[in-house]
Amino acid sequence: MKPNTTIVADARKTRLSPRNRLDWYLLAIVVLISCVAIIPFYLLVLLALKSPIGGLAAIRLMPDFHFVNFITAWQRSALGKAMFNSLVMTAGGVGLLVFLSSMAGYTIARFPGKLNRTIFTILLLCMMIPGIINTVPLYTLLIRLKGINTYWAMICVMAVNAMPFAIFLYSSFIRAMPVSLEESAIIDGCSWFEAFWRITFPLIGPVTSSVVILQGLGMWNNYAQAVFFLQDKAHRNIPLSISLFFQQYGADWPLMAAAAFLGLLPAVAAFLVFQRYFVEGITAGALKG
Amino acid sequence: MHIDTGSWHRYMALPAFLLFSLFFLFPLMQGAVLSFTDWDGFSTPSFIGFQNFVDFLHDARALQDVRTTVLFALGSAPLLNLCGLALALLLNKKFRGKQVVRALLYLPAVISPMIMGSIWYLLLQPKRGLFALLLQRVGVSGQGNWMLSSNLALVIIVLVNVWQYAGMTMVIYLAGLQAIPLEHYEAADIEGASSSQTFRHIVFPQLIPSLKINIITNIIGSLSVFEAILALTDGGPGYDTESLSIYILRMCYGNKTGYSTAVALMLFLIILIPVFISLRFFNKVEER
Amino acid sequence: MKRRTTMVSLIAAVVLLAVTVLPVVAQGAGEKEIVLDYFSGRVETVDWDAEKIAGFEAENPGITVEYEFQKDASNVIKVKLASGEVPDITTVVNQDFIDQGIYMDLSDAAFWNRILPSVKDLCTDLRTGKQYKVATNVTMGGLFYNKAVFTELGLSDAQTWEQFVANLEAIKKAYPDKTPLFLGGKDSWTLGHFVEFWAHGIVKQQLGIPGSRQAFLDNTVEWDAPNGIMENFAKALLELRDKGLLNSDAITATYDNQKEAFASGEAVIINQGMWVVGDIVKLNPAMATNIGFGPFPSVVKGLSPMVLCAEDSVYAISATSEHQDAALKFLEYMFSVEVQKEYSEARSMPSAFIDVESNWSPIKDDAKRLASAYVNINFSTEAPSGLSVDDTGRLIQKLLNGDYASPKVFATEYQKLWDNAY
Incomplete structure (x- = not known):
């Protein structure tokens, strides 16, 4: 990493080392908020480590350390395969989403002609329509396209569902960016299309990161579509696998929590990786300009 | 090899739109037709004109659900934005462990919604939940049962919803804060602006895109709420805290598929109005 | 340099698109299976x-x-x-x-x-x-009870409603800390099963199973008849509530709470099906020999106790x-x-x-003893599929929450629910 990047990046931030009273307050608030946020997660851990004796009523602040739940859950729900499936479909879905939506957001923000304005309006309207309406026709369509039990169909469906939001996000942020950087590239002999990929796309790293973080999570946790389009064991994703712990009456919460805990680790890791781009993407870009 | 990309920029939305049309728009239009039928989900539907929409206006349960949904959104959408913005401003400062705190705030949204329900209920259940037991231990004996008063129940559902999704709103605000060019801060620093001045004149204008996105998505999200409600009250007692989205889901698989489609279109209208107003507002702000 | 990274990212994106959009279906040719x-x-x-x-x-x-x-x-x-x-x-x-x-x-x-x-x-x-x-x-359903408590208090299967209430009151008197009859009403299907067993059961007993199935098919049961089935059923439930024989959180407790309360001995009687037994033993292995199974009494006078046998x-x-x-x-x-x-x-x-x-x-x-000793009822499979145990259970939530002015109003609402489902 270039040293000057970090120095400039620091300049915009107030230092939060407890030097004066205000900073102490802020620190206290941060600690408090973190505690509040961590409660459900801690309960998930308690639940995942719960022995069957006594059930949920026997949950105490100290875990039971019934680690065998993780092994049982992993095996019973074939979680390894499910994680692989979820990974392939989420990566594919996010890739497709970012590729198509960033382009669309760019042209909608920069060239608001009749075509682009119409497309944007339709997408916005669709964002407000409850998706449940298209379940049956979509199912019929996927049977005809032989898309049931395939990665590609789920990838397309999930990417499409996330598209209105992603395009909205991209177009709003690109509109707020100065057009001067692209214009200087045009003077250098680029086309607008090339200018997008060379200049704009690297600059909107934070936006791409939020799309990946927000929509990737939705795809990772997708149940509403998966329940219809992924039918055989070989293609089950994580939520479908976790749903195996629901019985006809009631559910096996400890095993479900154990499976859910394992299933969320990759999602948390992805968040930690992508939030770094929040800072680096924009400073690197800004320095170039 | 050189491909001439000179005019491509005008059509860059087409690939996205074509895929969207195939997998969303066409099925949607086919589905919307069902709102004019009495389809039960399996037998042959027959066309009944606008009957479903007329029924909706006389459906006491649906109208109560509209009230619940709107009340929920009135509480949830502003609160989510406020908390998300406050968190983003706080976590945009530099301090040790910032990355970890951000991840923690995001955590509630990551946990699978399927298990989230049982976790919230474990915490908040009247008389038996961990909070109730904790209160008992410190001497506050809970005689009341928040779930049985639909207004109190709604307040709690709103708070839980904020607790769960403030992290996601924060992510978008953070992206907005990061998009503020450094030179602006530097300029403000050089001119000796106070922090509130910096916020008003530098930060706020740059936050408008994220504000717009968050307000609109939170309106949409809050008006189509169902997971938080299903988890905490399951819409009960009776149908007192049921939202319109839950009703649509239940009707769709309860042999009233045609009707559920019509209700879904009504929900669309209910969402459209505030979104339209906000969009108009933001367009004016952006023009200025 | 810049141009190269752009090209690389473009190519990567296109390859990704191609890989993901291409069907991954690999089917062998010439299958006659x-x-x-x-x-x-x-x-x-x-x-x-x-x-x-x-x-x-x-x-x-x-x-x-x-x-x-x-x-x-x-x-x-x-x-x-x-x-x-x-x-x-x-x-x-x-x-x-x-x-x-x-x-x-x-x-x-x-x-x-x-x-x-x-x-x-x-x-x-x-x-x-x-x-x-x-x-x-x-599958069978009825009242599961804590055998040890029943033996100690000298209780037996209630043959009438009055005897059932007396049993519950005896439990409450001997063990003020225990719940005589525990409901897990947040999971509304458990209350729906109450309707299914206790109320629909009456019709099945009165008309016989074939007769009641036909009546359900044709929607000819008069649920809201004055002093009829639903009114008596509502009165019975309210009597249990008002005498403090139910758990105070009957509407907000869950099925999990119900199982756990029974397994721990906090609850003495629960209304369930035999699917609950395995879970209870898992929660408390010592309960394996302590689970009694009995019929539920009729809420209408002059009828025999019943057991679900479906x-x-x-x-x-x-x-x-x-x-x-x-x-x-x-x-x-x-x-x-x-x-x-x-x-x-x-x-x-x-x-x-x-x-x-x-x-x-x-x-x-x-189970064997009950099936031969008491009136056997079935599940109401002929009721329309739009009428779920979830929906009927919600009416009980409202009843217990005091949302209906009288048992009569409840009966009318119940009739409406049926009529709408046909």
């Missing part, structure tokens, strides 16, 4: 089903069974049917689908002479007199399946004595096959 779709909603036996399918495929080369399990099977199958895709074999059957002619007529199948006559009757469609589904097991684990074959013979072959394999013995023990439910002897549950002897 029979492929059966088997759609199941039975989560308890997902692994077991897969194992049995493998056994069947080994015995029958040339037939492949594609197994699909769904937690939300009853919803998923509606979408499948709507798209014209009916699985060859399914475990999801309801009266509406039978009326639509979706299932194959199984009346001539060989397995019927091995199945209990009462179960065959329950599998018979009243409109046509034919069998479109087959059930392999019997068909369970049903199968049906699609009427439009191209491989009905192969599907029947699969059912015959699943219905063999050894396979059914395993199933009965795995699910802790008695078998409906007369030649299957299994050791299925600690309450086996009690």
Whole structure:
């Protein structure tokens, strides 16, 4: 990493080392908020480590350390395969989403002609329509396209569902960016299309990161579509696998929590990786300009 | 090899739109037709004109659900934005462990919604939940049962919803804060602006895109709420805290598929109005 | 330099697109195998089903069974049917689908002479007199009670409503900290089962099972008759609530709470089905010998106590399946004595096959005694599928919450719910 990047990046931030009273307050608030946020997660851990004796009523602040739940859950729900499936479909879905939506957001923000304005309006309207309406026709369509039990169909469906939001996000942020950087590239002999990929796309790293973080999570946790389009064991994703712990009456919460805990680790890791781009993407870009 | 990309920029939305049309728009239009039928989900539907929409206006349960949904959104959408913005401003400062705190705030949204329900209920259940037991231990004996008063129940559902999704709103605000060019801060620093001045004149204008996105998505999200409600009250007692989205889901698989489609279109209208107003507002702000 | 990174990212994006959008289906050419779709909603036996399918495929080369399990099977199958895709074999059957002619007529199948006559009757469609589904097991429901407490207080199965209330009051007096009758009303299906057993049961007792099934098909039961079934039922529940014989959080406690309270001894009686037994023993292994099983009393005077004795684990074959013979072959394999013995023990439910002897549950002897001593009622399978136990349970939530001015109003609301579902 270039040293000057970090120095400039620091300049915009107030230092939060407890030097004066205000900073102490802020620190206290941060600690408090973190505690509040961590409660459900801690309960998930308690639940995942719960022995069957006594059930949920026997949950105490100290875990039971019934680690065998993780092994049982992993095996019973074939979680390894499910994680692989979820990974392939989420990566594919996010890739497709970012590729198509960033382009669309760019042209909608920069060239608001009749075509682009119409497309944007339709997408916005669709964002407000409850998706449940298209379940049956979509199912019929996927049977005809032989898309049931395939990665590609789920990838397309999930990417499409996330598209209105992603395009909205991209177009709003690109509109707020100065057009001067692209214009200087045009003077250098680029086309607008090339200018997008060379200049704009690297600059909107934070936006791409939020799309990946927000929509990737939705795809990772997708149940509403998966329940219809992924039918055989070989293609089950994580939520479908976790749903195996629901019985006809009631559910096996400890095993479900154990499976859910394992299933969320990759999602948390992805968040930690992508939030770094929040800072680096924009400073690197800004320095170039 | 050189491909001439000179005019491509005008059509860059087409690939996205074509895929969207195939997998969303066409099925949607086919589905919307069902709102004019009495389809039960399996037998042959027959066309009944606008009957479903007329029924909706006389459906006491649906109208109560509209009230619940709107009340929920009135509480949830502003609160989510406020908390998300406050968190983003706080976590945009530099301090040790910032990355970890951000991840923690995001955590509630990551946990699978399927298990989230049982976790919230474990915490908040009247008389038996961990909070109730904790209160008992410190001497506050809970005689009341928040779930049985639909207004109190709604307040709690709103708070839980904020607790769960403030992290996601924060992510978008953070992206907005990061998009503020450094030179602006530097300029403000050089001119000796106070922090509130910096916020008003530098930060706020740059936050408008994220504000717009968050307000609109939170309106949409809050008006189509169902997971938080299903988890905490399951819409009960009776149908007192049921939202319109839950009703649509239940009707769709309860042999009233045609009707559920019509209700879904009504929900669309209910969402459209505030979104339209906000969009108009933001367009004016952006023009200025 | 910049140009190169752009090109690389562009190419990467295009490759990603191509890889993801290309179908990953790799199907061998020239297959002449029979492929059966088997759609199941039975989560308890997902692994077991897969194992049995493998056994069947080994015995029958040339037939492949594609197994699909769904937690939300009853919803998923509606979408499948709507798209014209009916699985060859399914475990999801309801009266509406039978009326639509979706299932194959199984009346001539060989397995019927091995199945209990009462179960065959329950599998018979009243409109046509034919069998479109087959059930392999019997499930029972009633009151589960803490044997130790009953023995200590000298209580026995209540024969009348008054005796039932007296039992509960005796428990409350002896153990003020315990809950005599525990409800888990947040999971509204548990309250729906109350209606199913206690209220619908009356009709079944009065009209007999065939008569009540016909009445449900035609919606001829007068639920809201003055001093009728629903009014008495509502009065009975309110009496229990007002005398403090229910848990104070009857509406907000869950099914999990109910099981745990019973397992820990906090609750003395619960109204459930035999599916609860295995879970209770898991929560507290010492309960295995302490679970008593009894009938529930009639809320209408002059009738006998009842016990739910219904068909369970049903199968049906699609009427439009191209491989009905192969599907029947699969059912015959699943219905063999050894396979059914395993199933009965795995699910802790008695078998409906007369030649299957299994050791299925600690309450086996009690169950046998109840089934012969008391009036047997079935599940209301003829009620319209739009009327769920979830919906009926919600009316009980409202009743217990004091939302109805009188039991009479409740009865009227209940009648409305039925009328709307037809």
